[in-house]
Amino acid sequence: MRLAVIPGDGIGPEVIAEALKVLGEVVPAAEITRYDLGAARWHATGELLPESVLGELRQHDAILLGAVGDPSVPSGILERGLLLRLRFELDHHVNLRPARLYPGVRSPLADPPEIDMVVVREGTEGPYAGNGGLLRKDTPHEIATEVSLNTSFGVERVVRDAFARASNRQRRHLTLVHKTNVLTHAGSLWSRVVEEVSLQHPDVTVAYQHVDAATIHMVTDPGRYDVIVTDNLFGDILTDLAAAVTGGIGLAASGNMDVTRRNPSMFEPVHGSAPDIAGQGIADPTAAVLSVALLLDHLGEHESARRIEASVAFDLATRDHQSPGQTYAIGDRLAALVSSNVRTG
Amino acid sequence: MRLAVIPGDGIGPEVIAEALKVLGEVVPAAEITRYDLGAARWHATGELLPESVLGELRQHDAILLGAVGDPSVPSGILERGLLLRLRFELDHHVNLRPARLYPGVRSPLADPPEIDMVVVREGTEGPYAGNGGLLRKDTPHEIATEVSLNTSFGVERVVRDAFARASNRQRRHLTLVHKTNVLTHAGSLWSRVVEEVSLQHPDVTVAYQHVDAATIHMVTDPGRYDVIVTDNLFGDILTDLAAAVTGGIGLAASGNMDVTRRNPSMFEPVHGSAPDIAGQGIADPTAAVLSVALLLDHLGEHESARRIEASVAFDLATRDHQSPGQTYAIGDRLAALVSSNVRTG
Numbered sequence: 001m002r003l004a005v006i007p008g009d010g011i012g013p014e015v016i017a018e019a020l021k022v023l024g025e026v027v028p029a030a031e032i033t034r035y036d037l038g039a040a041r042w043h044a045t046g047e048l049l050p051e052s053v054l055g056e057l058r059q060h061d062a063i064l065l066g067a068v069g070d071p072s073v074p075s076g077i078l079e080r081g082l083l084l085r086l087r088f089e090l091d092h093h094v095n096l097r098p099a100r101l102y103p104g105v106r107s108p109l110a111d112p113p114e115i116d117m118v119v120v121r122e123g124t125e126g127p128y129a130g131n132g133g134l135l136r137k138d139t140p141h142e143i144a145t146e147v148s149l150n151t152s153f154g155v156e157r158v159v160r161d162a163f164a165r166a167s168n169r170q171r172r173h174l175t176l177v178h179k180t181n182v183l184t185h186a187g188s189l190w191s192r193v194v195e196e197v198s199l200q201h202p203d204v205t206v207a208y209q210h211v212d213a214a215t216i217h218m219v220t221d222p223g224r225y226d227v228i229v230t231d232n233l234f235g236d237i238l239t240d241l242a243a244a245v246t247g248g249i250g251l252a253a254s255g256n257m258d259v260t261r262r263n264p265s266m267f268e269p270v271h272g273s274a275p276d277i278a279g280q281g282i283a284d285p286t287a288a289v290l291s292v293a294l295l296l297d298h299l300g301e302h303e304s305a306r307r308i309e310a311s312v313a314f315d316l317a318t319r320d321h322q323s324p325g326q327t328y329a330i331g332d333r334l335a336a337l338v339s340s341n342v343r344t345g
Numbered sequence: 346m347r348l349a350v351i352p353g354d355g356i357g358p359e360v361i362a363e364a365l366k367v368l369g370e371v372v373p374a375a376e377i378t379r380y381d382l383g384a385a386r387w388h389a390t391g392e393l394l395p396e397s398v399l400g401e402l403r404q405h406d407a408i409l410l411g412a413v414g415d416p417s418v419p420s421g422i423l424e425r426g427l428l429l430r431l432r433f434e435l436d437h438h439v440n441l442r443p444a445r446l447y448p449g450v451r452s453p454l455a456d457p458p459e460i461d462m463v464v465v466r467e468g469t470e471g472p473y474a475g476n477g478g479l480l481r482k483d484t485p486h487e488i489a490t491e492v493s494l495n496t497s498f499g500v501e502r503v504v505r506d507a508f509a510r511a512s513n514r515q516r517r518h519l520t521l522v523h524k525t526n527v528l529t530h531a532g533s534l535w536s537r538v539v540e541e542v543s544l545q546h547p548d549v550t551v552a553y554q555h556v557d558a559a560t561i562h563m564v565t566d567p568g569r570y571d572v573i574v575t576d577n578l579f580g581d582i583l584t585d586l587a588a589a590v591t592g593g594i595g596l597a598a599s600g601n602m603d604v605t606r607r608n609p610s611m612f613e614p615v616h617g618s619a620p621d622i623a624g625q626g627i628a629d630p631t632a633a634v635l636s637v638a639l640l641l642d643h644l645g646e647h648e649s650a651r652r653i654e655a656s657v658a659f660d661l662a663t664r665d666h667q668s669p670g671q672t673y674a675i676g677d678r679l680a681a682l683v684s685s686n687v688r689t690g
């Protein structure tokens with residue numbers, strides 16, 4: 001197993017260290033190459049993602065990323081030039097974001113139901129296409145545009161993936177989230193594709209919700225969701241909200257996947273670089289560790305993935321949530337649990 | 346006071362009847378003209394918003410709208426052809442959406458703080474511009490686009506309005522919500538305008554949040570928000586979420602305002618036509634009643650607006666939230682409270 005690791009900025013390197021500690025327990029022979037992409041490299045060299053590095057990354061089975069972003073870098077530079085560039089260059093069309101409320105974890109909701117959903121967020125088009133511009137900048141007649149690009153090709157492949165995932169889950173329920181009553185063109189395409197693909201999945205029940213209504217249900221009735229499929233921007237918004245109601249982005253893992261396997265997929269915690277707490281050793285590495293489980297699942301190492309998940313579930317059920325411990329201590333606990341092959345549930 | 350009333354679809358007419366009952370207590374002389382726009386008219390005549398009706402609407406001081414939308418009409422027809430057409434034709438650039446957690450109201454949050462925010466949502470451009478299209482429809486090469494249009498003119502006027510509102514509030518805090526790290530063009534325009542206008546409002550503290558992060562704080566720390574200014578689509582999403590955390594869209598009022606007063610502003614509950622409960626007389630008319638208070642405020646009838654708000658606050662603090670009563674009964678209660686000039690607080 002050849003893994004590229006991009007620790008990145010802020011708390012990225014801190015949580016990645018623990019994620020690799022845990023990985024070492026299940027795949028001790030993993031071959032790991034680190035890449036120093038991020039704010040420091042940009043400051044030092046002006047480089048974001050050199051072609052040569054991109055070429056090397058392609059030679060790996062998967063990529064593990066910590067976090068990208070730093071207040072010293074103007075907004076958008078690292079995001080568009082590094083993180084989104086990786087997602088687009090490596091055709092990460094399935095942005096997989098599970099959200100589960102683990103036993104023991106406190107939700108901000110008063111009366112949380114069982115929550116176990118997975119958001120399949122499109123990852124390579126929509127409003128993230130980077131298509132837009134400024135006209136007459138800094139004049140009273142300035143116009144700024146952002147063009148959401150949605151293709152039959154792009155929508156269909158992610159919708160197929162979402163249906164396949166729904167088929168393999170217990171509830172077999174899929175919710176399309178969009179804003180078809182306003183974004184009528186993109187909404188029409190998404191709706192038609194979901195309708196067509198659903199014909200091949202009579203086992204999956206299908207629902208539709210406008211994105212605004214979905215945010216309401218995410219706080220009043222999140223248990224209703226099984227698989228959500230949605231576009232790149234709505235997926236960005238909904239997954240942070242889903243993470244919040246399931247105990248916070250300290251626990252939210254994600255996979256940026258090319259499910260055709262032509263390119264390496266990239267796994268990362270949903271939280272960012274969190275500059276406010278960086279360097280203090282207090283970041284929760286759980287999301288990074290759960291991202292390793294997603295990575296292992298993607299590479300077919302399901303048994304190892306389950307071991308990591310069970311360890312996280314055990315730790316969350318038993319930890320003191322007021323003071324869960326330093327970053328390294330949580331990593332140590334999880335590594336020990338994985339090595340003792342704890343099982344839950 | 347010449348008011349145009351569009352009861353609309355579903356529960357629209359039900360809640361509007363109660364809103365007018367309450368209005369009658371404070372402005373008995375209001376001259377009211379009803380317009381039967383909505384699903385029924387479209388089915389009967391194919392008309393959505395005839396020019397002649399639009400012309401008549403313009404002759405009024407304000408418009409009160411119930412709700413628009415019906416499952417028998419394809420998605421987007423009524424929304425784009427009637428509701429959004431009204432907002433755009435009448436230049437409703439300030440879409441005002443307060444969200445307050447009233448004493449006695451149960452939030453879905455476990456530990457809700459005091460919540461009292463107002464979202465100033467841009468109402469006439471952004472992704473709602475209706476600019477986009479389909480190419481090669483129903484082929485494997487189909488492309489759907491949606492173009493977000495943002496102008497210096499459009500952004501500046503709503504940002505100015507938001508700062509003015511923040512200036513008049515106790516906390517004097519304004520949060521710009523956008524996604525500047527991805528939507529870099531529109532984000533750049535919004536950020537620069539907020540920065541410029543803030544120079545003229547040294548009394549207002551300014552914060553920025555990405556929309557995804559804002560959804561997290563909306564459930565973990567909603568008390569932090571005072572005034573939020575944001576674009577049309579982010580505002581749509583955030584205001585439903587804000588309504589949810591403050592007890593539901595049964596209570597959320599809104600104003601679609603042309604603050605230049607060149608066109609009549611339009612006031613409406615944020616909830617939709619709710620076809621699932623229409624005709625049963627069980628819809629909560631409180632949001633429609635609070636929309637009347639916003640309408641009165643806009644027309645300078647502040648004393649009457651305060652009376653309605655105080656009555657709603659009293660009713661919410663004292664009502665049995667398990668069975669608040671039929672639509673008409675809530676309306677009766679609120680009308681009686683208004684007429685007895687109840688005061689709270």
Ligand SMILES: CC(C)[C@H](C(=O)O)[C@@H](O)C(=O)O
Nearest residue numbers: 079083084236270526527557
């Ligand atoms: C950092 C940013 C570009 C990114 C996104 O918007 O996709 C982040 O919010 C995420 O969800 O991974």
Ligand SMILES: CC(C)[C@H](C(=O)O)[C@@H](O)C(=O)O
Nearest residue numbers: 181182212424428429581615
């Ligand atoms: C019905 C729909 C067009 C509308 C919107 O998106 O603005 C509604 O959701 C709202 O918030 O008033």
